[in-house]
Amino acid sequence: MAKKITAKVTWVGKIDWELKQFHGQEYSTKKGSSYNSYLIRDEKTVLIDTVWQPYDKEFVKRLKQEINLNEIDYIIANHGEIDHSGALPELLREIPGTPVYCTAKGAQILKGHYHEDWNFVTVKTGDTLDIGESKLVFVEVPMLHWPDSMFTYMTGENILFSNDAFGQHFATESLYNDKVDNPELYQEAVKYYANILTPFSPLVIKKIKEVLSFNLPVNLICPSHGIIWKDNPAQIIEHYLSWADAYQENQVTIVYDTMWNATRKMAEAIGEGIRLADDTITVKILNSGIEDKNDIITEVFRSKAVLVGSPTVNNGYLHSLGGLLEMIKGMKFKKKKAAAFGSYGWSGEAVKQLSENLSQSGFEILNEGLKTLWVPDEDALAKGREYGKAIASKL
Structure with a gap:
């Protein structure tokens, strides 16, 4: 079921309790996962990311219960990997022509996955989309962890939609970091970083420092897997900077x-x-x-x-x-x-x-x-x- 995050933002994703392997058989997900999709209602209505392809019909059906699909003005694809973009074909069969905002690499990857020439609008760092009281600000973050990856920042609500960065493969009905077992959460967060983002650590440091230089207030970090960072969201940013810096413990x-x-x-x-x-x-x-x-x-x-x-x-x-x-x-x-x-x-x-x-x-x-x-x-x-x-x- 959909869950309100703020007056304007609703979580409309999918919790996958049964998932045990990911990236083929490359990554173990003993705690399951979630595919987080977010619906923004301002003067314009925006959908940020979708869910994994096996759940595309379920996703569209549930989205229809939340909103008339024709009211969706824009779709944001922060990353083209199929666990985030998998429901796009099913959704765009219902609302063809809806603009899909992504990076230039994102458009290439989505075309390569689905062989569809959708209404792509390519963006780069600093580009904005006015949706009413708020604006969406786009930040390219290539190789965090694919060449097409980007963040979307929502002004007013001060939300960073970070896609794979700051996420975990962690299924829970408790949407926020202060509502779950934190040692369990951090075990999944460090496992996610170690296995997926470690090769790109120099880029992680560079991009995080770039984003921090914008001095944007952040009330929530909303990744595309796992929990939302609500209680002191900066804590996961600090951990990423530490993990990216040749991390080691006395072990x-x-x-x-x-x-x-x-x-x-x-x-x-x-x-x-x-x-x-x-x-x-x-x-x-x-x-x-x-x-x-x-x-x-x-x-x-x-x-x-x-x-x-x-x-x-x-x-x-x-x-x-x-x-x-x-x-x-x-x-x-x-x-x-x-x-x-x-x-x-x-x-x-x-x-x-x-x-x-x-x-x-x-x-x-x-x-x-x-x-x-x-x-x-x-x-x-x-x-x-x-x-x-x-x-x-x-x-």
């Missing part, structure tokens, strides 16, 4: 895969060594073969050092680490340290390969790695603890 994450638990035992011994050397360091040990890959990326994002371990199998490392390391390379993490470890039987190439991969991904490699022949005995486990202590001394 070491140990990621491994194992066949017969030899490498697991090494991981645990190394973790013990780190904690023996410095009990202020948070150590997290994650098996890449069974843990959620996006949760692992989130912990890597939080860490100042990452240790990666695998047995040598077929002259290489286990496949779960191959996929994860490819994700890590794409994240373009900055100012993080790394090392490798693993057990082996007769060749032992995996540790060197892991180190090379981590180096190519921009990590500072702390040492040549630790190898153990077969299953570690007490002496080998003691070496693992010493290895962990040596790692801690370099952080």
